Amino acid sequence: MVRKLHLKSQLVMRVMTDAECLKTFESKLVPELNRLLERKIDTSVSQTDLRNSMSYSVLAGGKRLRPLLTLAVLSVHGVNIDADSLQIAGALELLHTYSLIHDDLPAMDNDDLRRGKPTNHVKFGAGMATLAGDGLLTLAFDWLSSAPISAEKRIELVSALSIAAGPRGMVSGQATDIVGVNKDYNFEELRNLHLRKTGALIHYAVEAGCILSDLKAAEKESLLIFADSFGLAFQIYDDINDVVGSEEKLGKRVHVDASQHKNTYPSLLGMEGSYKALSTAIDNGKQALVNLGQQTGVDYQLLTSFFSYFDVSGE
Template sequence: MTKQRLADFEATWVPRINTYLDENLREGSDRETLTAAMRYSVLAGGKRLRPLLTLAVLTTFEQPITAAHLRASVAVELMHTYSLIHDDLPAMDNDALRRGEPTSHVKFGEDIAVLAGDALQPLSFQWIADSGLAPDVIAQQTLALAQATGPRGMVAGQVADVQNTGHQLDLPALQQLHREKTGALIHYAVQAGILQSPVPAPVASELLKFADAFGLAFQIYDDILDVTSTPAQLGKATHKDAGEQKNTYPELLGLAGANDALNTAVKTAQTALQKAADLSQRDFDLLASFLTYFTN
């Protein structure tokens, strides 16, 4: 599990993901302002973590990554960007900065920002549907994305976040909130790779346990960074969660407790990958290298 393994994988695929997004969003709409707003947020940068997870599963199972696989794998980034645009809105988190740049509603106004998010969400399904993958894979992946992002997934988590601001949740409720708001789309990213590859059911089960533990670790780490980082380091406002009485792991457990929870989640993810390796006799070092994200 090395940072270099992840760095090499990112160096190979992040430019390809960014180029694909750039080229395929140049005519995102026949409305110039809408296209500009969609491109602005999608191309603003970011780790491209979710498509990278899908591509890492394909690589691990030696699935050749065709144009169809790439399109269906990159589609998640459109859905993720939609969620960020809406999350930043004044009615939600009211953030003025995202990745060091003005957020969509600051740049284009609330009306166009909402509509840019509205456009990106169905476009993610369109890219899966017209990717050229086998019809059964398209159907399963479309269903998985809808479940991950709908009223029992990402949107449900956002509702819980909004409704419980100022009200301290207990640990199980906080875990549920973040399993929906953040973890569901990470779960889907790994699931998409499983659906596009020949992965035996017992191995797939362990990979999804890895995904869920990774998603939990990702949220805890993000909460910790909000407390310990500067706006310049994160490219967005920090210390907002405590000021707005948001439910976070440091707020509930303290910073030391949040770090302990992070370490526990990482160990759970490592255990799941080891079980997957034992079952399949495959090398899961590439997926394990994603856990180095939490050692920065």
């Protein structure tokens, strides 16, 4: 009897940790996303130098967190992830990469390293880098508007991304960041800045998954609370890493924010306060998913697992 119980226990599947859950999801879908991005950029851009510049930044690496969030929303709701959904998720990565190229330009942050490689303007010149960003921005909407889904969903996606990326979202946040140099924002002002600058595309990533999954308004609202909590945590964590991280680990210059007199969470809250704010944002996002799971019966571990990206040890 003991022998049988022992054998039975060995057959029980071990529950994956959040970190394992995210890694498994990434290992399956990141290669598929990368193949799609490489193939479609190659066939979408006719001018060789422009294509090389656009491909250079898109294919330089990156976590692909934003498109993965869209695909994760589909996955937890049992929606098949196919070439069409990969194209829609890939469009967001194009737009995100455009923002990085422009953010690195001499007229903006003047960074010379991104993802462990020379930034686009260092490699191709500021003019071509500007055009590469322009090309990725507009190509993102090309991919959305040509996706083989219903016209209603295409319009909804294009509208949502326009809001997230434009003067009501990311661009507005970037402008507030620029004019805030040498000013002192309070916590709410800084949070609102980053809800637009960083959080808007993360908000859209989850919103796109909700649109494609045909979710009801109440479930969508709860998932967007998760998205905004994740976006806030992402920015706090990025600010912390600019203080304690290394160039080798992050693939970009560190200690940049302080040298440019930018408003950051460590400069406002100190390191201990920043880690506490990070933990609070993570807890809020997780609780939103717990509450939603109790209402819907859906297993949201895959979405919860995205929080395993953050190290909240403070060490």
